[in-house]
Amino acid sequence: xxxxxxxxxxxxxxxxxxxxxxxxxxxxxxxxxxxxxxxxxxxxxxxxxxxxxxxxxxxxxxxxxxxxxxxxxxxxxxxxxxxxxxxxxxxxxxxxxxxxxxxxxxxxxxxxxxxxxxxxxxxxxxxxxxxxxxxxxxxxxxxxxxxxxxxxxxxxxxxxxxxxxxxxxxxxxxxxxxxxxxxxxxxxx
Amino acid sequence: xxxxxxxxxxxxxxxxxxxxxxxxxxxxxxxxxxxxxxxxxxxxxxxxxxxxxxxxxxxxxxxxxxxxxxxxxxxxxxxxxxxxxxxxxxxxxxxxxxxxxxxxxxxxxxxxxxxxxxxxxxxxxxxxxxxxxxxxxxxxxxxxxxxxxxxxxxxxxxxxxxxxxxxxxxxxxxxxxxxxxxxxxxxxx
Numbered sequence: 203x204x205x206x207x208x209x210x211x212x213x214x215x216x217x218x219x220x221x222x223x224x225x226x227x228x229x230x231x232x233x234x235x236x237x238x239x240x241x242x243x244x245x246x247x248x249x250x251x252x253x254x255x256x257x258x259x260x261x262x263x264x265x266x267x268x269x270x271x272x273x274x275x276x277x278x279x280x281x282x283x284x285x286x287x288x289x290x291x292x293x294x295x296x297x298x299x300x301x302x303x304x305x306x307x308x309x310x311x312x313x314x315x316x317x318x319x320x321x322x323x324x325x326x327x328x329x330x331x332x333x334x335x336x337x338x339x340x341x342x343x344x345x346x347x348x349x350x351x352x353x354x355x356x357x358x359x360x361x362x363x364x365x366x367x368x369x370x371x372x373x374x375x376x377x378x379x380x381x382x383x384x385x386x387x388x389x390x391x
Numbered sequence: 392x393x394x395x396x397x398x399x400x401x402x403x404x405x406x407x408x409x410x411x412x413x414x415x416x417x418x419x420x421x422x423x424x425x426x427x428x429x430x431x432x433x434x435x436x437x438x439x440x441x442x443x444x445x446x447x448x449x450x451x452x453x454x455x456x457x458x459x460x461x462x463x464x465x466x467x468x469x470x471x472x473x474x475x476x477x478x479x480x481x482x483x484x485x486x487x488x489x490x491x492x493x494x495x496x497x498x499x500x501x502x503x504x505x506x507x508x509x510x511x512x513x514x515x516x517x518x519x520x521x522x523x524x525x526x527x528x529x530x531x532x533x534x535x536x537x538x539x540x541x542x543x544x545x546x547x548x549x550x551x552x553x554x555x556x557x558x559x560x561x562x563x564x565x566x567x568x569x570x571x572x573x574x575x576x577x578x579x580x
Contacts, residue, residue: 242567243441244441244444247435257563
């Protein structure tokens with residue numbers, strides 16, 4: 203309706219109509235509504251006792267792949283991985299500068315306290331950062347069901363099998379009482 | 392172990408031992424480990440088709456209440472409410488200043504554009520803000536299964552029935568493609 207009105211107003215000129223729509227702030231919304239969105243599913247896992255829960259969005263390219271048993275099984279495995287291994291980020295690129303600086307500082311101080319020679323400090327720090335990434339990044343964690351591969355490897359094997367790109371868009375993990383503990387910690391700080 | 396060592400170090404004096412522990416940065420952790428944490432459950436709801444998912448943490452005072460059918464049913468109802476009505480905040484106090492300022496600005500501009508007299512503008516703006524709270528705050532939304540009461544009323548009735556305080560700690564709602572849309576929006580901005 204809005205588009206038709208704009209076209210009339212712009213006397214049938216498409217570009218003119220877009221200007222009319224953009225002035226009305228509608229063009230960007232219309233564009234969003236018509237473009238092909240990413241496909242995928244939202245999966246969840248509630249651990250026995252309901253004290254830990256996970257929500258994860260996993261994307262692929264087509265609705266067809268999203269419906270396959272293979273894809274659904276992957277989403278389930280990822281949810282369980284997140285519940286068990288408590289990652290903080292999806293991938294290395296998402297680790298914040300602040301978190302990284304803190305880890306680097308801790309690694310350096312620890313190495314110094316352990317009396318490591320200055321000239322190998324950088325190497326030790328890099329080694330410990332690699333270990334940190336493995337702990338906090340979902341993609342770099344050992345897969346809980348098969349710890350000789352990483353979660354990233356697991357996803358790559360599914361990409362090869364299903365023939366579509368697959369990516370984890372986001373996840374959250376709630377543990378009962380975590381917010382209360384965080385509030386108290388910040389009050390005590 | 393740490394406590395015992397500290398007691399020995401302080402020669403059996405409890406307060407002295409606490410000082411020793413606090414200096415070691417252990418007292419606050421020990422306090423957290425022993426205090427009664429908030430009880431509750433994490434619940435989830437995946438809407439048919441797995442395109443929308445919700446994770447919610449609901450707290451109460453005892454593990455006993457958390458296990459009751461009434462409480463579990465409430466958690467399920469809240470998850471469905473969040474999936475269907477897409478709230479942005481748990482309660483009014485959590486609405487950010489920025490979001491509020493934006494809504495106030497829109498409400499005022501709209502009222503002016505509609506030619507409302509200046510002297511009743513504030514009233515109109517307040518009325519529209521009340522409506523906004525009703526839309527975005529879970530506690531103020533009409534309950535989807537019984538829209539003559541709010542979600543807050545529903546929880547109050549459960550508090551009365553179960554005899555314990557109940558509160559929603561946090562929730563998230565994922566819709567497939569939302570992050571891609573948000574990224575594109577910020578790229579276009």
